[in-house]
Amino acid sequence: MSVATRPAPSGEPLARRGRSGGAARARYSSVGLPALGIVAALVVWWGAVALFQIRPIFLPSPLAVAQVFGEQGDYLAHTAWDTLYRLLIGFAIAAAFGLSVALLLSWSRPLERAVMPLFLALNAVPKVSLAPLLMVWLGFGPRFNIVMVVSISTLPVLVSTMAGLAATPSDLGELARSLTASWWQAYLKVRLPWALPHMFVGLKLAITLAVIGEAVAELQNPNSGLGSVVTLAGASFDTALAFAAIVVLSLLGVLLFYAVTLVERLLLPWARQIAG
Amino acid sequence: MIEISGVSRTFAGRHGAVEALRAIDLTVAAGEFLAVIGRSGCGKSTLLRLVAGLLPVSAGEVRVAGEPVRRPRRDIAMVFQRPALLPWRTVLDNVMLPVEVFRWRGAEHRERAHQLLDMVGLAGFERRLPHELSGGMQQRVALCRALIQRPKVMLMDEPFSALDALTREELAVQLQRVHMELATTIVFVTHSIQEAVLLGDRVAVLSPRPGRLRQVLRVDIPRPRSFGHNAHLKEVAACSAELHELLLEPAPALPPWPEPEIGMDVPLRRRPEGIPSGRP
Numbered sequence: 001m002s003v004a005t006r007p008a009p010s011g012e013p014l015a016r017r018g019r020s021g022g023a024a025r026a027r028y029s030s031v032g033l034p035a036l037g038i039v040a041a042l043v044v045w046w047g048a049v050a051l052f053q054i055r056p057i058f059l060p061s062p063l064a065v066a067q068v069f070g071e072q073g074d075y076l077a078h079t080a081w082d083t084l085y086r087l088l089i090g091f092a093i094a095a096a097f098g099l100s101v102a103l104l105l106s107w108s109r110p111l112e113r114a115v116m117p118l119f120l121a122l123n124a125v126p127k128v129s130l131a132p133l134l135m136v137w138l139g140f141g142p143r144f145n146i147v148m149v150v151s152i153s154t155l156p157v158l159v160s161t162m163a164g165l166a167a168t169p170s171d172l173g174e175l176a177r178s179l180t181a182s183w184w185q186a187y188l189k190v191r192l193p194w195a196l197p198h199m200f201v202g203l204k205l206a207i208t209l210a211v212i213g214e215a216v217a218e219l220q221n222p223n224s225g226l227g228s229v230v231t232l233a234g235a236s237f238d239t240a241l242a243f244a245a246i247v248v249l250s251l252l253g254v255l256l257f258y259a260v261t262l263v264e265r266l267l268l269p270w271a272r273q274i275a276g
Numbered sequence: 277m278i279e280i281s282g283v284s285r286t287f288a289g290r291h292g293a294v295e296a297l298r299a300i301d302l303t304v305a306a307g308e309f310l311a312v313i314g315r316s317g318c319g320k321s322t323l324l325r326l327v328a329g330l331l332p333v334s335a336g337e338v339r340v341a342g343e344p345v346r347r348p349r350r351d352i353a354m355v356f357q358r359p360a361l362l363p364w365r366t367v368l369d370n371v372m373l374p375v376e377v378f379r380w381r382g383a384e385h386r387e388r389a390h391q392l393l394d395m396v397g398l399a400g401f402e403r404r405l406p407h408e409l410s411g412g413m414q415q416r417v418a419l420c421r422a423l424i425q426r427p428k429v430m431l432m433d434e435p436f437s438a439l440d441a442l443t444r445e446e447l448a449v450q451l452q453r454v455h456m457e458l459a460t461t462i463v464f465v466t467h468s469i470q471e472a473v474l475l476g477d478r479v480a481v482l483s484p485r486p487g488r489l490r491q492v493l494r495v496d497i498p499r500p501r502s503f504g505h506n507a508h509l510k511e512v513a514a515c516s517a518e519l520h521e522l523l524l525e526p527a528p529a530l531p532p533w534p535e536p537e538i539g540m541d542v543p544l545r546r547r548p549e550g551i552p553s554g555r556p
Binding site for chain 1: 328329330335347348350352353354356357358360362363364373374376377378405407510
């Protein structure tokens with residue numbers, strides 16, 4: 001009885017407390033749990049190094065790697081910038097090129113028929129194996145790195161945009177026809193916007209591959225960048241530094257992936273709703 | 277307004293030609309609401325697409341407003357089973373899509389778009405995106421999008437069949453009001469006897485394999501009709517019973533009909549429904 005007649009104002013903070021409790025739980029499971037997993041992995045790593053007395057040349061302890069960040073943080077940040085700069089240029093070229101070729105091919109069926117198998121064959125080439133050849137052709141400058149990135153990350157953009165342009169649902173196609181829309185109207189108002197979420201699938205794939213392409217280029221051509229740090233540190237048995245560079249490389253990959261995802265959420269707020 | 281004379285339609289299937297519709301004769305008067313009912317596979321959606329100009333007839337002719345229908349036309353609007361809204365466009369911009377495609381003056385029609393949305397109870401939702409609306413609201417947006425063309429004929433292909441039962445009744449009553457207000461000629465395909473009796477001035481019953489016109493039933497129940505207490509329950513029951521009989525009892529034996537010959541206008545390969553590919 002007293003519960004039923006409880007005045008509304010006291011019910012409101014209760015409800016709010018309930019909601020914020022739910023939010024806290026959601027934050028715990030989206031941030032807290034992954035953090036817990038990382039800490040646990042570090043503890044296992046540390047424990048293994050201490051327990052089996054592994055020599056630092058083979059596997060440095062997490063503490064040693066952290067020490068590298070403390071002592072050579074500026075150097076790592078500087079090299080990371082070199083890496084980021086080149087891979088972003090490569091990614092931008094790859095995105096622009098893949099997108100324009102996809103649009104071009106979608107305007108002409110014969111051209112698509114003629115060129116697409118060639119692109120798919122190129123896609124099947126392991127790009128890493130091209131590195132020595134590219135180096136012969138392009139020398140040791142940054143051009144080599146950029147071409148490496150472009151060659152590895154263009155095709156995902158191209159292929160997924162093509163797939164998106166072919167994925168228009170039949171009812172939207174029929175709608176365009178029943179509205180007497182011209183080919184261009186249907187293309188611009190229906191087909192192209194519908195392809196954008198697919199294009200972003202390609203872009204997300206491409207940015208991850210761009211990191212790999214740049215790293216491979218730097219391993220081959222150790223002039224600058226995080227990949228060259230790995231090569232040179234490995235050669236001088238500074239394993240902790242090599243580990244630190246690898247950690248920065250993978251952080252870079254994760255951050256860039258989320259940056260592209262964020263851009264997609266901002267530009268295409270509707271896209272997640274039709275993903276099913 | 278609509279004259280369907282001797283219309284047949286045959287599809288080329290994997291195991292030879294499939295006859296979807298045979299010798300349909302049907303006229304719909306201006307301002308009339310014709311419900312078309314039949315079991316699945318009786319060709320009722322095909323009939324609608326022939327009238328819309330989305331499919332060519334194999335034989336016979338369809339005329340709308342005196343003009344033969346050969347391709348989709350601006351004075352014929354279509355409402356599909358699914359809302360078919362563009363997910364990146366707001367409600368208002370979805371309604372304005374035909375205006376853009378027709379290159380009409382936007383400012384004049386924007387006012388009308390607001391009026392139509394208001395009429396179906398969506399005032400205040402103009403800036404929302406489709407995924408923020410319920411299924412019933414989405415289908416009402418699709419209805420507004422069809423009405424903004426000021427069509428002479430509106431064709432509706434089981435537009436409420438994907439909705440839950442109560443929303444369906446609500447929308448049917450609303451559609452009746454829209455029809456009474458605008459007096460658009462409507463052909464409404466359904467497999468629900470209830471909807472057919474509520475909405476139709478007449479109900480055309482199709483029987484399957486091949487689709488033929490079984491009977492056209494006049495529904496003499498005064499409007500506005502409703503599902504509530506003031507429904508004319510006796511007449512509705514009689515009408516529904518009649519339709520039940522027609523739909524459930526087997527159709528009379530087929531009269532002989534010539535096999536479609538080579539040289540007859542039977543399209544052998546139909547482009548899969550979708551955006552016209554290949555340049556204009």
